[in-house]
Amino acid sequence: MNPSSDNPSVFLRRSSRLLLALILTLSVSVYWRTAYPTITWWDSSQYSLVAATLGVAGPPGSLLLSLLGWPVAQLPFGPPARVLNLLAGVFAALSAGLVYVVALSMLRQIRISERPSRSAGPAVAASAASAASAGGAALGALTFAFAATTWECAVQFTPYILTTVFTGLILWTMVRWWRDADDPQSWRTIALLALLFGLDFSVHRTNALLIPGALVWIAVRRPDTFRRVHTYAAGIGGMVAGLAFHLLLIPLARASASPLWNKPTTLATFWDYVTLKQLGGGFLLELLPRKSAVWSVQVWDLVRMVRDNFLHWDRPFVLLGVLAAAAFVSGVVVMWRRERRLGAAFMVALVTQAALTILYFNIPANYFRSLDRHYLPVSVTIAVGMAVGLGWWLDCVADLVVARRRAVLVAGAALCALVPMAQLVDNWHAADASRRTFAGDYARNALQSLPPNAIYFTVGDNDTFPVLYLQAVEGVRPDVDIVNLSVASIADFPEQLRARRPAFPLSMSAAERGAMSSGFKQPTLTVAVEGNERALGVRRAATFDSVTFSPAPMYGTSMMPADAVLFDIVRTNRWRRPITFAITVGEVTPWLKPFARLDGLYWRIVPLQHPAEDIEVLKANVLRSAYRGFADSTLVLDATSRMIGTQYAYTFDKLLAALTAQGDVATCRAVKARGLAALPPDRMNPPGTSLVDFRGTCER
Numbered sequence: 001m002n003p004s005s006d007n008p009s010v011f012l013r014r015s016s017r018l019l020l021a022l023i024l025t026l027s028v029s030v031y032w033r034t035a036y037p038t039i040t041w042w043d044s045s046q047y048s049l050v051a052a053t054l055g056v057a058g059p060p061g062s063l064l065l066s067l068l069g070w071p072v073a074q075l076p077f078g079p080p081a082r083v084l085n086l087l088a089g090v091f092a093a094l095s096a097g098l099v100y101v102v103a104l105s106m107l108r109q110i111r112i113s114e115r116p117s118r119s120a121g122p123a124v125a126a127s128a129a130s131a132a133s134a135g136g137a138a139l140g141a142l143t144f145a146f147a148a149t150t151w152e153c154a155v156q157f158t159p160y161i162l163t164t165v166f167t168g169l170i171l172w173t174m175v176r177w178w179r180d181a182d183d184p185q186s187w188r189t190i191a192l193l194a195l196l197f198g199l200d201f202s203v204h205r206t207n208a209l210l211i212p213g214a215l216v217w218i219a220v221r222r223p224d225t226f227r228r229v230h231t232y233a234a235g236i237g238g239m240v241a242g243l244a245f246h247l248l249l250i251p252l253a254r255a256s257a258s259p260l261w262n263k264p265t266t267l268a269t270f271w272d273y274v275t276l277k278q279l280g281g282g283f284l285l286e287l288l289p290r291k292s293a294v295w296s297v298q299v300w301d302l303v304r305m306v307r308d309n310f311l312h313w314d315r316p317f318v319l320l321g322v323l324a325a326a327a328f329v330s331g332v333v334v335m336w337r338r339e340r341r342l343g344a345a346f347m348v349a350l351v352t353q354a355a356l357t358i359l360y361f362n363i364p365a366n367y368f369r370s371l372d373r374h375y376l377p378v379s380v381t382i383a384v385g386m387a388v389g390l391g392w393w394l395d396c397v398a399d400l401v402v403a404r405r406r407a408v409l410v411a412g413a414a415l416c417a418l419v420p421m422a423q424l425v426d427n428w429h430a431a432d433a434s435r436r437t438f439a440g441d442y443a444r445n446a447l448q449s450l451p452p453n454a455i456y457f458t459v460g461d462n463d464t465f466p467v468l469y470l471q472a473v474e475g476v477r478p479d480v481d482i483v484n485l486s487v488a489s490i491a492d493f494p495e496q497l498r499a500r501r502p503a504f505p506l507s508m509s510a511a512e513r514g515a516m517s518s519g520f521k522q523p524t525l526t527v528a529v530e531g532n533e534r535a536l537g538v539r540r541a542a543t544f545d546s547v548t549f550s551p552a553p554m555y556g557t558s559m560m561p562a563d564a565v566l567f568d569i570v571r572t573n574r575w576r577r578p579i580t581f582a583i584t585v586g587e588v589t590p591w592l593k594p595f596a597r598l599d600g601l602y603w604r605i606v607p608l609q610h611p612a613e614d615i616e617v618l619k620a621n622v623l624r625s626a627y628r629g630f631a632d633s634t635l636v637l638d639a640t641s642r643m644i645g646t647q648y649a650y651t652f653d654k655l656l657a658a659l660t661a662q663g664d665v666a667t668c669r670a671v672k673a674r675g676l677a678a679l680p681p682d683r684m685n686p687p688g689t690s691l692v693d694f695r696g697t698c699e700r
Helices: 008-034 043-053 063-073 080-109 122-145 148-154 159-180 184-200 206-221 223-227 229-255 267-274 294-310 318-338 340-361 372-403 406-431 438-449 465-474 493-500 510-517 561-573 615-624 639-662 665-678
Strands: 455-458 481-484 525-528 546-549 579-582 596-598 602-605
Touching: 008 080, 008 122, 008 148, 008 406, 043 063, 043 080, 043 159, 043 438, 043 465, 063 080, 063 159, 063 229, 080 122, 080 148, 080 159, 080 340, 080 372, 080 465, 122 148, 122 318, 122 372, 122 406, 148 159, 148 294, 148 372, 148 406, 159 184, 159 206, 159 340, 159 372, 184 206, 184 229, 206 223, 206 340, 206 372, 223 229, 229 267, 294 318, 294 340, 294 372, 318 340, 318 372, 318 406, 340 372, 372 406, 438 465, 438 615, 438 639, 455 561, 465 481, 493 510, 493 561, 510 561, 525 561, 561 579, 615 639, 615 665, 639 665
Parallel strands: 455 481, 455 579
Antiparallel strands: 525 546, 579 602, 596 602
């Protein structure tokens, strides 16, 4: 299309829409191609479970994510987790699109394209320059889309990528208000801004750290805004309306049949939920004392995330590694030079957002899990500045059309296009999760190996949510009852469990459990052996008529609520159902440990002290498990999957030792070959360790 032969405004509108469509199409295509085929570790399993069952996630939760995910999870396009992971890709693409829209709005606000033309007509010059700046903003949006952290969150269903959508919406609303601040009706935009902040409370709350920056933004543009009654009415009204949405948790919790234990069914329990009482309370706001060195640990952690996403010194061509960072600096400079107040407001908003993020999370040194996902809103704001910079670069390159320096034009445009292309190429291998099934395989292996009607004790996120998801959503082993020992300390957890499973072996009242954990001592516990051989896991003739235990705390010296729940289950069950502990709990609680036998990915409690391995059961469970991906050197093996791999290897080692003791050398060698092939030590062992080696076995 020739801009001179058409209305320039029409041309620009069409170009902008075409570029937005290109961003959405390209980014969502990449995300869908690289999305996880099933659940993964940590938050993905929990939120996939919550969305598919319309439940309530653990605090702070993500109500809006659950409500958006539920209808998508019902679509008949494959396992719900897979479809939800594709939805995450849509959210990420929308975030990239919003980076483009916000950057383009800011470029128009600073009017970088309104320069005198040299030889062509004003319409041609303005049209070409504006289209070029839009193209640069699009390249900036794609640079954000293919950044490591964005991409990592775009291929799995979690709240963090929906948070970036709200960051984009908030920034877009701020820029729109800046444009219309002199309009008497601009209070409506402030109401929308407050509404978005309130609604974000139902996503993941991180964008609340942008509120001070938004207030400064308003003060810089038009200070007298804070002297208007309409401003406060709009802000308070929008915020209240947004926060009120969160009250939907109460009817949702009352109606939910989800197997999760978060039930804010009253205003009191709702308040406990939103203030994170279960995790320590007070919205986890602990600014002082600092848990680690501020500059060398906390500030550096955020700087490292920004570096890993937008500044790469280790690329073959260093210039490509620094272009994204240089574009951001250029964006800030051009904002400052063309409209100083806007540049100042943008930088204050960004610095305030980053500083408050560091202050709020207050991470300790060597924290067990990366917080990069929580830094994504800061990444969105940085990406807007970067997109403005790239827009300015291409706007300058567009001048070469007028000067007829086409070679320089092509070179400049190609260099800008290489910025997102370098991100795409560099991050593809690390982000491609299309063949990573580690979490889903582990959950299926664990559930399918359990004896019928087992009570299965877990302890953490990664051994609980994957199995809960498979059981509740995909119908795997509904006969098993899953009890998380960490959650068992919640006061009303036993009552919730009994309400969902009336026949579950619990008989103590809340008062009895409270008395036990506050000082009650039970020197011995004698349990009659009533189960059949299938329930006992051993030959009936080999058991006693009763078994006597000496209950003790799982941890420390004081009985905790979870200890009382475990005591109640063992006493009430009376061996009628198999009691099992996930291998991931580490050590079985001390008073049951003498009766624990490793049967695969779980320890089974049997009515015999120090039982020998049941070789046939152990061998069947070890050999039937799926170990996909561990031996595939083309797949990234994350730390959690590697840890699970060491648990698999432990079951192999126990089986090899049992076969060696039995003298079955041939079978032992065959099993060892299977273990080495499925779990290669060079893939399984973290650097500097030898946790997996399969050496020293199968010898007479």
